[in-house]
Amino acid sequence: GSFGAGILLCSAGIITLKKSAIPSQMAFAAIPLFFGIQQLSEGFVWLSLTHLQYAKWQSLTTYVFSFFSHILWPVWVAFAVLLFEHEKKNKRILFPIFMVGLLLSLCEAYFISTYGVEAKVEGRHIDYYIGFPRSFMLLSEIVYGFVTIVPCFVCSHKPMRFFAMVLIISIIVADFFYHQWLISVWCFLAAILSIVVYYIIYKSTHSNYQ
Structure with a gap:
């Protein structure tokens, strides 16, 4: 379950970080490792x-x-792509997106700390209940998707767009089959994304993208 996925993702993350020889790409290369830690934490949630x-x-x-699902990811993906990018004109587009992601992360952190979060086993998955105001929920989902997907299309490194496409497909699949447990099930699909991250790092180290 989550423990097996977590261990595999952490291992993939360490391998990907070792593969990355360029400091500006380390934040992006760390994504599988963070996925792994997140999955391990859910394993302990399940045990508890x-x-x-x-x-x-x-x-x-x-x-x-x-913290990982609601606070880290809205800001980290945009941050990682911003560092990864070397074209100044693209950086000027990516920076405002990063700031929007940072604002969303701060809002999520505020609501989680204020209203709390509760986990319950529903079926074979974990459902997370967070006391977000209804007016914030839909807006946060739209902004979340924007700040995690759009930066990958803005990036001049073309393989990054493949990451965005896999991300979109993964969210649609998870939402279609497991809408109620989207947060939990979606994270399992992180394994596929981690392979794509490794591919992107591999391509960048074997090309002139510096």
Whole structure:
């Protein structure tokens, strides 16, 4: 489950980081490692919900998972692509997107700290309940998609667009089949994205993209 995926993703992340020889690409190369840590945290959330002896860890592990899913990713992808990019004209487009992502992350952090987050087992998946105001939920989903997908299309390194396409397909698939557990199930699809990240780093180190 989550532990197996987490270990594999962490391993893939370490391999990808070692493959990256360019400092400006390290943030992007770290994505699989962060996916792995996130999956491991969900493994502990599952244990805390299904085994009484681990119940005391439920709150901590739930907040750790929520940090990655709601706070880190809206800002990290745009940040990583901004560092990855070397064309100044594209950087001028990417920076405002990064700032929007940062603002979203700060808003998510505020609402999570104010309203809290609760995890429950529903079926074979974990459902996360966060007390977001209804007016914020739809807007946050739209902005979340914008700040994680658009930067990859702006980037001048063409393989980055492949990452964006896989990201879009993964979200659609997860949303179509498991809408209620989108956050949890979507993260499993991170394994596919991690392979794409490695491919992008591999292509950049074997090309003139510096």
